[in-house]
Amino acid sequence: MIIKTNKCIPSSEITDPAIFKQRRQIIKAMLAMGITGSGIYSCFADAIESKWQNVPKGYQPKTLLTATSNDIVKNHTNYYEFTYNKTDATSLAQVLPIDPWSVEITGEVEKPGVYHLEDLISQQTLQEYVYRFRCVEAWSMVVPWIGFSLADLLKKVQPLSTAQFVQFTTLFDPKNMPNQADNRLLEWPYVEGLRIDEAMHPLSILATGMYGEPLAKQNGAPLRLVVPWKYGFKSIKAIVKIELVKRPPLSTWSKSAPNDYGFYANVNPQVPHPRWSQNSERVLGAGFFTPRRKTELFNGYADEVAALYSNMDLRHFF
Numbered sequence: 465m466i467i468k469t470n471k472c473i474p475s476s477e478i479t480d481p482a483i484f485k486q487r488r489q490i491i492k493a494m495l496a497m498g499i500t501g502s503g504i505y506s507c508f509a510d511a512i513e514s515k516w517q518n519v520p521k522g523y524q525p526k527t528l529l530t531a532t533s534n535d536i537v538k539n540h541t542n543y544y545e546f547t548y549n550k551t552d553a554t555s556l557a558q559v560l561p562i563d564p565w566s567v568e569i570t571g572e573v574e575k576p577g578v579y580h581l582e583d584l585i586s587q588q589t590l591q592e593y594v595y596r597f598r599c600v601e602a603w604s605m606v607v608p609w610i611g612f613s614l615a616d617l618l619k620k621v622q623p624l625s626t627a628q629f630v631q632f633t634t635l636f637d638p639k640n641m642p643n644q645a646d647n648r649l650l651e652w653p654y655v656e657g658l659r660i661d662e663a664m665h666p667l668s669i670l671a672t673g674m675y676g677e678p679l680a681k682q683n684g685a686p687l688r689l690v691v692p693w694k695y696g697f698k699s700i701k702a703i704v705k706i707e708l709v710k711r712p713p714l715s716t717w718s719k720s721a722p723n724d725y726g727f728y729a730n731v732n733p734q735v736p737h738p739r740w741s742q743n744s745e746r747v748l749g750a751g752f753f754t755p756r757r758k759t760e761l762f763n764g765y766a767d768e769v770a771a772l773y774s775n776m777d778l779r780h781f782f
Contacts, residue, residue, distance in 0.1 A: 584617065686702070
C-alpha cells in the first residue's frame with residue numbers, strides 16, 4: 465500500500481491532478497512499454513505496482529496557487545553530468561543503464577553491504593510525498609514524489625554511535641555521462657551529505673518515482689534523495705553509495721564554490737546567493753504576469769525542522 469503524505473501543500477499547486485486519478489492505468493501502460501523495450505526498469509515497476517493499493521484521497525486546499533506542469537518538472541532539470549542545458553538532459557539521460565541497480569551502504573554501521581534496488585524497495589512501504597522543491601537558482605515547483613523514509617533504511621543497517629553524518633555518492637559512468645569524462649565543471653562523481661539528525665528526519669526520503677510512475681532518468685532514476693527544506697542541489701540523483709561517517713563530508717558544490725554553496729543549503733530568504741537574492745522565487749509554469757512567490761524559511765517546513773538548527777547561526781552555517 466502507498467500512503468499519501470501531504471505537508472501543507474495546497475493540492476492546486478500540484479501539476480495535472482488528472483494524473484492522480486489514473487495511477488494504475490499509467491503504471492500498467494509503463495509496464496507494457498517496458499516489455500516492448502521502452503527502457504522502463506522492470507524491477508521497480510513490478511515492485512511499485514505490487515504495492516499500489518487503496519491510495520487515500522487528498523485534502524482540500526486552503527489557498528490557490530499557480531500549478532507546475534508535469535512536463536515542466538520532467539524537462540526542467542539540472543543534471544550536469546550530461547549537460548548544462550536544463551532541457552537536453554531529458555533526452556541525453558535516456559542512455560543511462562539503471563537496471564539492474566545496487567546501492568552500497570557502508571561506514572559506521574552494523575550491517576554494511578551491497579543491496580539490490582528491488583530488495584530495498586520490497587522491504588519498504590512506498591508513500592506519496594507532496595513536497596515543495598526550491599532550487600538555489602530561485603525557481604520553485606511542487607512535486608508528488610513516490611518513495612520511502614530515509615530513516616527507515618538507515619535503521620535497518622543499524623548506525624553506530626560514531627555515525628554523525630551521511631554521505632551520498634552518485635553513479636560514475638563517464639561513458640554515458642559525457643561531462644564526467646574530463647571533470648568538466650565539477651569533480652565527479654557527485655557527492656552530497658546530511659547531518660545524521662537531518663537524515664533521520666521523517667521529511668527526508670529516498671524517491672523512486674513521481675507523478676504516479678517510476679522516476680524518470682533525467683529526474684534521478686532509479687533512486688534519489690529528496691530533502692524538501694533544502695535547496696535542490698542537495699537532493700542527489702542516481703545514488704549508488706550511502707556511507708555513514710564521523711565527520712562532515714565535503715560535498716561537490718561546497719568543494720567547488722564554498723562561498724556560494726554551503727553544506728547545509730537550507731532555504732533561507734535572508735541569506736542571498738553571492739549573485740542574486742533569495743527573497744523570492746519564480747514559480748515554474750506560472751503566467752508571465754504572475755508575481756514572484758516570497759521564499760519561506762526552510763521552504764515552508766519551519767514548523768517541522770527549525771528545531772534541528774535552534775542553536776545555530778543560519779547566516780554562518782548556510
